[in-house]
Amino acid sequence: MAEQDEDRADALFHALADRTRRDIMRRVLGGEYSVSALAANYDMSFAAVQKHVAVLEKAGLLTKRRSGREQLASGDVEAVRSVACMLTELEQVWRGRIARIDELLTSDTDQEN
Amino acid sequence: MAEQDEDRADALFHALADRTRRDIMRRVLGGEYSVSALAANYDMSFAAVQKHVAVLEKAGLLTKRRSGREQLASGDVEAVRSVACMLTELEQVWRGRIARIDELLTSDTDQEN
DNA sequence: CAAAAATACAACCAACTAGTTGTACAATGT
DNA sequence: ACATTGTACAACTAGTTGGTTGTATTTTTG
16 A cells, blocks of 8 residues: 555655746646746746646646636645655654653663663 | 755755655664665665665755764754745645635625725 | 637657666774 | 775666657637
């Protein structure tokens, strides 16, 4: 069961590991934008921006809905939260380490065999 | 000033976009491990694991300290938190969008020119 | 219907990744 | 002294990424 989760984590982190895609996320979390409206902001071809949008969509970070001839992209905040959640789990591992160190220090005072 | 931040974000997300590296992070956040102790857990060459550790180190997600002939790696929870913080900022953009929608809905009741 | 706009997709390319093997070197154990 | 252990690094390879251009399809607009 963990195999798919890891695939999804790979896709999510990879999608966010590009500044153009993070910038697109900032925009589409704030509202709906057509692919060409997004593309107008960047100094690269329309096709390049379209591919970035496709990567974000495949990772589940945004969804598209048709409106006439435009394709409106909208950010999915739940996907962003799921990534934050993975990091929180990592933090929990660290807390466990600190707890173990504390335990060692306090066990100095009491005697055991 | 934002340029370096973006470079750092690129490095952080990219470092976490690999399941082996995420697994290494889980271990080194829990305690100190030599590179060869880490490598023993994976079905790949020592050099490959060493490269993964180097990627994590360059991104600032872990630090190494020499101890005799061993190099002990330890996870940096602050770096993990900084990534979580970036995601929180993204969430805030989304909250702004919701606030704006709410504002529009409530402005139905009061009159303006 | 014809022209324009928005999108999709394929083919191509340079750069980078993730793995490999091999070599070199410092620290430790016998 | 010498073999072993832990690490570092270079060179190579196959696959992936981020960009390009070109072509095709669908939806508006004149």
